Amino acid sequence: MTTLRGTLRSTETRESEGSGDTIGEARAAAIAGLDLDGFELLQVNTVTSKATGESTVKALARSKALRPHEATGPDYRAAAAAYRESVPEGWQAQNMHEVAE
Numbered sequence: 001m002t003t004l005r006g007t008l009r010s011t012e013t014r015e016s017e018g019s020g021d022t023i024g025e026a027r028a029a030a031i032a033g034l035d036l037d038g039f040e041l042l043q044v045n046t047v048t049s050k051a052t053g054e055s056t057v058k059a060l061a062r063s064k065a066l067r068p069h070e071a072t073g074p075d076y077r078a079a080a081a082a083y084r085e086s087v088p089e090g091w092q093a094q095n096m097h098e099v100a101e
Contacts, residue, residue: 002079003072006096008087010065014039015058017047023055030059040064069093 018029027044034041039061047056071086073079076098087093 001072001074002076003070003099004076004079004083004096005068005070005099006083007094008067008069008091009094010063011090011092012063012065013042014061017056017058019054019056021053021055023049023057026055026057027059030057034059034061036061038064066094067091069096 014034016030016033018026018031018033020026020029023046026046030044031041041059042062043060045058045060047058049055069083069087069091071079071083073082079098080096083096084093
């Protein structure tokens, strides 16, 4: 038997949009609109910027949630397939390694 252990990361994201008289103000408003508890800022994009100076910015944050994951099979190939197939919806595999027993 082969056992593989690794780490899963949540794919949950949060978005916020903010507007302001400048790009800096819009950026600050978009970031302030995110609840970053357990999340990290991933991306900030200007959506619109008018000649008057008014801008709209969108901010995206992703979850920092991690959890251990394990799968077993008769050999490495089967264990790896079981590992990948057993990753739940909303999570992605970050790494895996074979456990020597």
